[in-house]
């Protein structure tokens with residue numbers, strides 16, 4: 001990195017919901033960034049963004065048309081400012097259909113591990129789903145997971161149900177619904193955090209397996225909030241979690257970099273599960289924009305290094321564009 005990067009102060013604006021500011025913009029992050037010539041500046045989304053500059057870079061996780069037009073207006077007046085990440089790219093992972101299409105487009109080399117997504121069907125309303133329930137059951141079987149289409153941080157976007165039988169399908173009362181096959185995965189999920197070229201995979205507790213024998217005793221549907229009832233009776237406990245092997249690092253890193261390329265997004269994580277019936281089959285079930293990075297150790301330096309690098313790259317891009325213009 002050039003010495004000028006170290007001497008110049010960088011103004012990085014952050015536009016985040018209050019809950020996220022509380023969790024992510026910790027004094028330790030502000031301090032670490034400050035020590036590395038970055039001023040983290042709060043952006044007030046209720047005021048014009050163009051009046052809150054100058055800014056070298058904007059990081060953001062806000063939704064809605066107002067924020068979109070604010071960013072567009074700001075970018076048109078400040079073409080050299082770096083926006084992390086582009087709104088159009090983020091939009092693609094706010095929808096649980098296009099999100100999984102991203103996975104199908106990933107370019108991952110031929111290897112022992114296979115990357116897949118769960119099978120899913122989308123319905124415009126519960127009535128249409130009920131009418132087509134025989135087809136749904138035939139295609140995906142039970143148990144099913146009902147997910148809202150949108151994954152846009154809204155209150156309802158994480159509200160899900162496990163559906164065990166036809167009566168469960170009939171009881172669902174949501175608007176656009178994704179019905180996804182439930183894949184047994186040993187009750188453990190791997191969360192892969194990506195920050196530019198940095199990749200960190202961690203283990204988390206997930207929904208426990210639902211063995212065929214157990215399915216007969218499960219009736220109707222169950223919102224996820226009650227899933228702990230099921231977990232108590234699950235096979236995953238008593239230190240088993242700690243013994244679960246992590247996926248191969250090179251595989252995770254390759255998928256993470258392919259994801260970054262395909263989405264054009266630098267700040268994301270994805271949820272990876274390993275098929276309980278095939279240890280080499282991995283499925284991506286969820287991709288999240290700008291997740292809770294504060295949960296990874298040393299996130300202060302990871303984020304600071306990323307911002308410095310991104311601004312440095314952006315500056316060299318601007319310089320080469322000026323050179324190209326001069327050459328014309």
Ligand SMILES: O=P(O)(O)O[C@@H]1[C@@H](OP(=O)(O)O)[C@H](OP(=O)(O)O)[C@H](O)[C@H](OP(=O)(O)O)[C@H]1OP(=O)(O)O
Pocket residue numbers: 019020023061151152153154157191269271286288289290291292293295
């Ligand atoms: O709140 P946290 O720290 O659990 O982070 C949430 C993420 O948890 P994770 O880091 O994956 O464990 C969470 O990931 P999941 O969807 O739970 O896999 C989302 O990214 C969530 O954002 P939103 O509500 O979808 O806008 C994230 O919420 P925000 O931090 O953006 O509010």
Ligand SMILES: Nc1ncnc2c1ncn2[C@@H]1O[C@H](COP(=O)(O)OP(=O)(O)O)[C@@H](O)[C@H]1O
Pocket residue numbers: 118145147151157158159160180181182183184185189205206207271285286
């Ligand atoms: N197809 C699936 N098979 C098995 N478990 C799943 C599947 N999809 C989701 N889950 C479980 O449900 C949780 C929430 O689903 P996810 O798609 O990640 O939604 P969210 O965006 O709310 O995190 C996951 O962390 C995992 O435990």
Ligand SMILES: [Mg+2]
Pocket residue numbers: 271286
């Ligand atoms: Mg998830």
Ligand SMILES: [Mg+2]
Pocket residue numbers: 151286287288
């Ligand atoms: Mg999610």
